[in-house]
Amino acid sequence: MTRQEFEEALLPLTKQELLHQKNPAYFQEQYGRYHDPGYPALYARAEYIRNHVFLSESNIMDSLPGHLHFRSSNIRLNRQDRFSDVPIHHHGYIELNYVFSGNCTAIVNKRKIPMTAGDICIMDRLAEHTILPTGIDDIVLNIMLATDYFSNTFIGSLLSGGAVARFLAGVIDQANEHNQYLLFHTEHDPLVKEIIENIFIEYLNPGICCEDVLRYYLNLLFIELARCYQGDMERRHHQKNKRYITEILNYMEQNFSSCSLEGVAKKFNYHPNYLSRLIKSETGLTFQENISENRMNRAVFLLKNSDMPIYKIVSECGYQNQNFFYRKFTKKFGQTPKEYRDSQSAQ
Known part of the structure; x- marks a missing residue:
């Protein structure tokens, strides 16, 4: 199966x-009993989920039976069914939702999360979640991993992975609460899409050593x-600094x-050292060079527009x-x- 064939099959x-x-x-057959008015517990209907985004012990589905999800592999x-209402629920495994195309709205731990193409949400096994009904152009792919997929050796290979490594380490920590999730924006990383396509293609058309390849x-x-x-x-840190650098430069100018x-x-x-590097990286000038430029600009303005x-x-x-001042001014102009004042007056 080629990537084009895979995309067409979706x-x-x-x-x-x-x-x-x-x-x-x-509602899908496996969810039916949770929406039977005669069922003793009051489980959330999709309409209630959409309108209230509310969770309580009485309206969260129990874990689905393991055989519905894992047969011979961990x-x-x-692919997420489009147009489908799914109650808020949690699993006994790790779930990864990838928005292949279009968009969707996920609810995770009472939080509404708009997701667009390229976004990925990874949820630990007790994270309470659902995806609200999607449209015909909204393709969401799901990867579900049994907890025994993760090992200390695998986590160790991600020691420099920051938040991702900490999240996965929490997956195998029995003392952890197991209700965490991570959100990624990968729309500008074509490698992520390529890897996920390869995973699905290998899964749908298994060859020798399929599980090793997966x-x-x-x-x-x-x-x-x-x-x-x-x-x-x-990038977020840089954008934050971008906002601040304008304010800082305005303050320096004034x-x-x-x-x-x-x-x-x-x-x-x-910290002064960090600020010095930030100003240099954003303006190409040191702090003192920026101050000198501001002073010279003010001097030029006063020489041209006043008799001071x-x-x-x-x-x-x-x-x-x-x-x-005379040496600096003469060197620059x-x-x-x-x-300089006389030449400006003569014009």
């Missing part, structure tokens, strides 16, 4: 999906997700005559030594301050 509606599409109130794959691909997937997570954190690196760092809660004596301009721009 599109046709199944009989189950046609039934859901024609009758939105229909790995099970499927394990290889899954290990590669988790390593790539660790990289994605780290990259996402770095207070160039008196501000210092230590003073600005304290005001914006940065030059010695007062020197003080106004934060310089303590007039000779030092090729003229003394007086020559």
Whole structure:
């Protein structure tokens, strides 16, 4: 099976999906008893889930029987039924939801999570969750892994994987609460999509050593997700710094005559060394070079637009030594301050 054939195979509606599409109130057979009005416990109907996003002990489905999900392997794959109402539930295994195309809304631990193509949500076995009914163009792929898939050796290979390694380590820790989840945005990482397609193609068309191949691909997937997570954190940090750097530079421009690196760092809660590197990386100039530029720009403005004596301009721009100012100005503009003012007046 090629990738194109796999992608085409995801599109046709199944009989189950046609039934859901024609009758939105229909529930899959395995969920039926949870929606029988005569059933003693009050389990959440999909309408209630959509309107209230509420969880209580009485409306969370128990784990589904293991044989529905794992037959001869500790790995099970499927495609989420479109148009399907599924009650909030939890499992005895790890679940990974991948939005192959379109979008969907997941509910995990009472939190509504909009997901778009490329997003991945990994849930530990007691995370209470559902995916609200999807449309015809919304393809969600599910990878379910028995807890014995994970081993200390595998977790050890991800020691540098940050949050991903910590999450997976929690999976095999019996003392853990097992209700955690991680969300990844991988739309800009084509390798993730390629790996997941390879996993499904191998699963649907098993060859020799199929389970070894699947394990290889899954290990590669988790390593790539660790990289994605780290990259996402770095991008968020960079965007946060981008917002702050504008505010910092504006502050420096308004207070160039008196501000210092230590003073600005304290005001914006940065370490001076980190702030110095941040300003250099964002502007190409050091802190002091930025201050010098601001001072010179102010001096030029005053020379062109006022009759203020030059010695007062020197003080106004934060310089303590007039000779030092003259040297800096002449080096930058090729003229003394007086020559510059005279040349501007002659124009």
